[in-house]
Amino acid sequence: MLKRDKKSNISKILHALWIHKNASRVQISRAIGLDKSTVTNIINEMIDIGLISVVAEGDSGPQGGRKPVLLKINPGFGYVVGAEIQPELCRMVVSDLDGTISDYGEYVFDSLTDFNELFVKGICPFITNQQFSGKKILGLGIGLPGVVDPYRSMLMQSIPLGISETMQLPGFDEFAEIMGGFTAPIIYENDANCCAWGELALGRSDGIRNFITILIEFTDVSHPSYKTHAIALGVGIVIDGRVYHGKNYSSGEFRSLFWNEGNRTQFSLSGDDVDLIKSDVDVQRRFLEELASHVAFLVNMFNLSYVFFGGDAVMFEESLPQIVSDAINKNWPYRNSVDCQISFLNRGKDAVSYGAASLVLNSIFLDYPIVSHEGMMLPAGTDFIY
Secondary structure (H helix, E strand, O other), X not given: OOOHXXXXXXXXXXXXXXXXXXXXXHHXXXXXXXXXXXXXXXXXXXXXXXXXXXXXXXXXXXXXXXXXXXXXXXXXXXXXXXXEEEOOEXXXXXXXXXXXXXXXXXXXXXXXXXXXXXXXXXXXXXXXXXXXXXXXXXXXXXXXXXXXXXXXXXXXXXXXXOEOOOEEOOOHHHHOOOOOOOOOOEEEEEHHHHHHHHHHHHOOOOOOOOEEEEEEEEEEEEOOOOEEEEEEEEEEEEEOOXXXXXXXXXXXXXXXXXXXXXXXXXXXXXXXXXXXXXXXXXXXXXXXXXXXXXXXXXXXXXXXXXXXXXXXXXXXXXXXXXXXXXHHHHOOOOOOOOOOEEEEOOOHHHHHHHHHHHHXXXXXXXXXXXXXXXXXXXXXXXXXXX
16 A cells, blocks of 8 residues: 555646646656655656656757656546436546547436446446457546535435435445446536536646636426426536535535526526527526626626536527626626636537546546545545556
8 A cells, every 4th residue: 555645746746747748857846846766766657557658858958968858647548437417318428638538428218216227227338348448447427416425425416316315326336246346436526516627627737726617408307297498507616726515515506596486497587488598589688697697796706717608508609708798897896897708618518527537537636635624535646546
């Protein structure tokens, strides 16, 4: 078993290479404050197992001398799987260690009544197929709608999934027989938070640290005698580069300030309005303005630099940024305009599954443990590598 100090040093070195991509031993040593001999010993060990690879020789310094050897994370050392679970669909991706998606998968079901069945028929076969193609799977991230405790792997409640009581979510040990003894860490997370983890991974070299991700999905809700439409919205909150979960892991759960008893969604829209949300311009305008007023409050209250929209919000790509920007500046009491970029998540329909995979990547490469307010930790670094 690795000692705590060595685990910490490995995490620091891997994080430096994940952020800077190509760096020499000297550059890494200076960046993380470890002596060169310690850095060299760990890097040599990582080269031996294939996690770090030599890129090329860099340029000599002003005084000439030996050219530095540049290093990088070997993206093909291992792969991570991300999955999004919706009421009638599981969408999956597999990503290398640089965040490049190499394969996609979907599993469709009538209704989610049993997570074990979802694993047996959907997730486990997808992972097994990746292994058959020669990929070493290091971990699995799963995004779910609702209140999720990622540290205990528990779904506290979920309106879209029809779950009102806390349930324990499965690990790979429950499927050892069909997986041939394969095991790896699984991290469960709220779907909007997964989108936030995805942006942290994509923007890791750009210093993107204070932002929100807003996931909007227009869904069909089945009742015994009829099917109706609904709007589901969740928010992922990132402050100082860390996803904020809150005391009860319910941060980002949303209901409009203008909501009234009897409204069918999280907004003040009537049932008839919701049915017209995809086609009626006036309904869309009222929906977007109501949404924008809440976004403006959050942006100005927390001095956020970015707002990322995902899911079905893309259908408002032309109008939404301006409506939100206008609301932010209207809500701002000073003369200067607010510097906040409004944009859309890059991965389209795969934003949540990619974000779930990115959660695993962040857990592998962050130079600090992801710890709850109760002191519980997510798997990290060497938990995935060895």
